[in-house]
Amino acid sequence: MEIPFMSPGVAKLSRREAKALSRQRLIDATIEILVGEGPGALTTGRVARAAGLSQPSFYVHFRDMDEALEVAAQTIGERIRQTLVEARRRLKTDRSRSALSEAFGVALDAFLSQPVCTQVLLRYRRDETTPVGRYAQALLETLRGDLVADCRAMGLDAARAPGLELFAEYTMAMTLSTVEGILDGRLSDRARCLDALVRSSVAVYGALQSWPGGTPHSR
Amino acid sequence: MEIPFMSPGVAKLSRREAKALSRQRLIDATIEILVGEGPGALTTGRVARAAGLSQPSFYVHFRDMDEALEVAAQTIGERIRQTLVEARRRLKTDRSRSALSEAFGVALDAFLSQPVCTQVLLRYRRDETTPVGRYAQALLETLRGDLVADCRAMGLDAARAPGLELFAEYTMAMTLSTVEGILDGRLSDRARCLDALVRSSVAVYGALQSWPGGTPHSR
DNA sequence: TGTACATCAGTGAACGCGCGTTCACTGATGTAC
DNA sequence: TGTACATCAGTGAACGCGCGTTCACTGATGTAC
Numbered sequence: 001m002e003i004p005f006m007s008p009g010v011a012k013l014s015r016r017e018a019k020a021l022s023r024q025r026l027i028d029a030t031i032e033i034l035v036g037e038g039p040g041a042l043t044t045g046r047v048a049r050a051a052g053l054s055q056p057s058f059y060v061h062f063r064d065m066d067e068a069l070e071v072a073a074q075t076i077g078e079r080i081r082q083t084l085v086e087a088r089r090r091l092k093t094d095r096s097r098s099a100l101s102e103a104f105g106v107a108l109d110a111f112l113s114q115p116v117c118t119q120v121l122l123r124y125r126r127d128e129t130t131p132v133g134r135y136a137q138a139l140l141e142t143l144r145g146d147l148v149a150d151c152r153a154m155g156l157d158a159a160r161a162p163g164l165e166l167f168a169e170y171t172m173a174m175t176l177s178t179v180e181g182i183l184d185g186r187l188s189d190r191a192r193c194l195d196a197l198v199r200s201s202v203a204v205y206g207a208l209q210s211w212p213g214g215t216p217h218s219r
Numbered sequence: 220m221e222i223p224f225m226s227p228g229v230a231k232l233s234r235r236e237a238k239a240l241s242r243q244r245l246i247d248a249t250i251e252i253l254v255g256e257g258p259g260a261l262t263t264g265r266v267a268r269a270a271g272l273s274q275p276s277f278y279v280h281f282r283d284m285d286e287a288l289e290v291a292a293q294t295i296g297e298r299i300r301q302t303l304v305e306a307r308r309r310l311k312t313d314r315s316r317s318a319l320s321e322a323f324g325v326a327l328d329a330f331l332s333q334p335v336c337t338q339v340l341l342r343y344r345r346d347e348t349t350p351v352g353r354y355a356q357a358l359l360e361t362l363r364g365d366l367v368a369d370c371r372a373m374g375l376d377a378a379r380a381p382g383l384e385l386f387a388e389y390t391m392a393m394t395l396s397t398v399e400g401i402l403d404g405r406l407s408d409r410a411r412c413l414d415a416l417v418r419s420s421v422a423v424y425g426a427l428q429s430w431p432g433g434t435p436h437s438r
Numbered sequence: 439t440g441t442a443c444a445t446c447a448g449t450g451a452a453c454g455c456g457c458g459t460t461c462a463c464t465g466a467t468g469t470a471c
Numbered sequence: 472t473g474t475a476c477a478t479c480a481g482t483g484a485a486c487g488c489g490c491g492t493t494c495a496c497t498g499a500t501g502t503a504c
Contacts, residue, residue, distance in 0.1 A: 014468085015467055015478085015480070019480060022480080038258075038346060038348025039259060041348070043457060043458085044457075044459090045456090053482095054482050055458090055482095056458095056481080056482065056484095057480075057481050057482070059458090060479090060481065064459090065458085122345050123346050126338075126341050127257060127342050127343075129257025129259070129260070163415060166406075166415050169400065172396070173392040173393050174389045174423075176392070177388055177391070181388065187385075193385075196382060196385050196426075199426040199427065200389055200423045200426050202426065203419075203425060204393075204422055204423060206422060207415075207418040207422035208418065233500080234501070237447075237500095238447060241447080262489085263491065264489085264490070272447095272449095273448065273449050274491090275448080275449065275450080275493085275494095276448050276449070278491090278492070279448065280447095283492090284491085
């Protein structure tokens with residue numbers, strides 16, 4: 001008696017699983033169209049067809065395009081946050097150069113491991129007119145806060161560094177600029193970029209640590 | 220005999236001038252809607268009405284929305300480039316700290332003197348799906364080139380600074396980050412921001428000047 | 439200067455297209471017995 | 472296990488709305504004589 005061959009790839013899905021899969025395909029299609037053709041190209045028809053569904057099926061999963069965008073934005077934020085949280089967990093909290101280098105390295109890799117989501121994050125981070133932009137902004141604010149917290153945990157004394165918040169801003173700016181350069185193909189050698197980034201960040205810290213004025217933030 | 224009062228504000232415009240004024244109003248309306256409500260809100264009707272015209276009048280001035288956007292993008296780029304060119308002309312090319320400080324100061328002011336255009340530039344600089352984004356990208360590339368040229372003119376020797384291009388990238392990133400902070404209201408004290416920016420940029424230059432690896436750009 | 443005509447920025451009306459949205463229906467999946 | 476019924480993801484068809492686009496027309500401006 002032969003046992004029928006069960007290919008794991010075509011295992012039958014329950015109705016529940018099939019629906020979840022369709023929904024995920026719609027979300028992914030939304031993100032991909034957003035990256036490839038911009039928000040103007042986002043129509044329920046295109047998204048549905050890109051996900052292998054008919055256009056009205058879009059409404060089985062989402063109330064309207066806004067809801068889908070909202071969910072897509074949440075998904076993007078979650079994916080990047082997840083990889084960054086994972087990255088932070090692996091950090092040593094000592095002040096050695098190698099620990100610092102690893103910290104920047106895992107951050108870079110976190111962004112680069114999610115290139116599509118990172119593209120969306122970078123592109124729409126200043127566009128408050130779309131849910132994607134608002135999520136991106138909130139996420140980057142969180143990351144900046146995390147960076148400040150990490151600095152404190154690593155023993156960078158806030159009392160001796162009145163420019164800590166500004167240091168965080170500049171470090172974020174340089175890190176994202178490096179990510180942009182790599183994603184755009186302008187920068188290629190990750191190791192050298194990482195080294196330059198660490199050196200620059202350390203230098204900025206030094207420059208702002210001995211800074212007399214305090215952080216120029218509005219209260 | 221009384222000379223009729225001629226208010227200079229309501230001087231009659233020639234047909235040519237009136238048309239040019241309408242066109243300019245349409246361009247400005249396009250930019251303002253872009254900043255306030257995003258590209259999704261850009262319709263010929265809204266733009267025309269915001270410019271005080273009926274909707275079909277849009278077509279007296281532009282073939283379609285794409286052409287108007289193209290012109291708007293060009294206008295934005297031109298305005299910012301203009302103020303920055305003006306700013307560069309006033310630069311002394313010595314290496315003193317005050318000259319450096321003034322250089323960054325005029326650059327900051329150039330962006331801040333055109334807040335609406337700067338907002339558009341910053342927001343859409345990574346969106347290649349729209350003409351605005353492509354212009355923004357090209358403009359920033361030019362500015363980066365100018366920065367490198369200025370550094371060389373100021374005697375920052377390229378031979379001793381293999382990371383000059385990367386230095387330009389990081390300096391651009393920190394400058395734009397400062398502009399963003401001020402426009403968003405997170406940073407308030409221009410003088411302190413400027414000081415921090417100059418210190419940080421000098422520090423990064425130092426860090427990358429003594430850098431062994433050369434610029435990690437792809438050829 | 440005055441007159442007759444030409445030009446043309448701007449408009450209201452009309453139309454078509456694409457998109458969003460709804461709905462009755464299908465057929466596969468799930469469930470009760 | 473088999474049968475009868477319920478559920479529901481997905482669909483084709485239909486419809487309305489808003490936007491883009493065109494066009495004949497108006498009336499103010501410009502020009503020739």
